[in-house]
Amino acid sequence: MAESTTDVDQSLLLERMELIRRFETRVGELFADNEIPGFVHLYIGSEAVAVGACSALEESDYITSTHRGHGHALAKGLDPKKMMAELYGRTTGYCNGKGGSMHIADVDAGMLGANGIVAAGTPIGGGAALASQIRGDGDVAVSFLGDGATSNGPYHEALHLAALWDLPQIYVVENNHYGEMTSVHDQHPVSDLVKQADAYDVPGEIVNGQDVEEMYEASQEAVERARDGDGPTVIEAKTYRYKGHYEGDPQWYKENEDLPDWRTADPVETYSEKLIDAGVISEDEYEELGESIEKELDEAVEFAKDSPLPEPDAAYEGLYAEEL
């Protein structure tokens, strides 16, 4: 348990997971208080997947995300303030209030967008990988997708093309066991979604998505393979969606016994315990980390609330680069 098998900064892994957990918890509360318009899809329970994968990336690498994208964005280093402002629909948000939760993007940080359409980010990630391959700049692209997205055509087209062209792309299938409001077992003929990779002769690996170090190691290996020109990898991260499909979802479809089982393997709790046991951080330091993140989130919410709402005329801005 306490042995360190990884070259990564373990404290940083924990810090990023804590940030995601607390950001998401806060967003859930704010949404319940009608502070945030629209609807939000929370990532709670899967923090280790995003953090493990993104920690294997450089800043210039790319990711594409899903409609459950806050975790990926934070793991890729996006600013919680600008994310919160976007959730509030403010001009200071990443998309100036044009995108909201499902479309947060920061191309400068290599984050090519959360995406409201299931699987749609996979060919886009393939394009970023293709650009990198053509230029020979060594960047890779990680495309996150949910278990539900593996039944969607663009994923298979993207994976097929990436396999054919040896694109430097990694597909991280987050099997959180529910696609929208249907169990993964009722949506897929295979029990392990990674089997689909066999059809394209792409290496596939099942990873415990509740274990951030295991996720990091697998991602690191896939990233190296991609950078070496050996093509894509599919990682199926077995994880769990604590929350509903969307906030407010009564989750009538969830089996009651599911949740406690998975909570015993909570990625954030188990990892914090591990690092405390190993003496990587002290209990006091861990508590301080939580407090400092809460303070950061207070500031993020304050920043969002203090930021101006867009003027209605701004609805007509930003559609084209070149006015004709």
Next chain:
Amino acid sequence: MATTPTVDTDGETEEISVTEALREAMHEEMARDEDVFLQGIDVADRGGSFSVSEGLLDEFGPTRVRDTPISESAIVGTGLGAAAAGMRPVVEIMYSDFMGVAFDQIMNQVALMRYMFGGKLDIPLTIRTVDGGGFSAAAQHSKTLHSLAMHLSGIRVVAVSTPYDAKGLLKSAIRHDDPVFFFEHANVFNKKGEVPVEEYTVPLGEAAVLEEGEDVTVVATQAMLYEAMDAMEQLEGDVDVELISPRTLDPLDIDTIAASVDKTGRAVVVDETPLMAGAQGEIAAQINEEAFWRLDAPVERVGVPNVPIPFSPPLEQEVIPHSGDIVTAIRNTL
């Protein structure tokens, strides 16, 4: 059939086909900018189903001229991703009918990415496709679907008729920092016309007045431009037609069209898309908005009736508009 309208140019010209014009545009843009690459089904070894990209593979190699699998979502989607990552891709959808396969990538991704991301990234992606009927290819290979693309905010739409426009506008499309959907009509590939030997571009968003006239404005796109020219010949000495090619459909240069209607007081809009929610209706509506009080008659629309394109030649020729339909529409306005 009438010949292609002549080009006003001081310099030397050469007579080439639309296919050759598109090929020259691709050659020139790939030579001037190494970020430009082409991908699509059979575009490399085969040179494209309509031979537009013949020779590009030899000159630019397989990294920049890429044969893809039959995966339209991936063709468009990876083009989009590459554009977002700073390349300047040209992707080909073999027939516009196949847009359907890639339509989420077109409608929800290409069209929206810049806007939904707060206007913070350029998407210099060109999507080339072929539309038009007349070859007994039946309903899945004969549609004319630029109206569908016009419906999407965030994508520019070009539909050309002449070699001059084809070359100049494809070059502009490739250099443009927004997505451009470039429709090449199967029935104009072989049309020949004069094109400057010197480097030139045609700007997006500007219609061309090809023939001046006093009695009626005819706005005609793609192959319908040639049908309209036939109609003009049939009416010569009787009706004085002003002929306009919009060239870019989104944005539409309504100023040029409305100025013409101001003069003539009559308008006929001819386009091969289905009439229901077609480009003709949009152009007619904008003419109404801009020049209603100068109109002496309702704007006439000519297009494909609201049926799929049938296979058998007499059926197909029935639904695709011809010069006779345009003559009838012009006479209806008089």
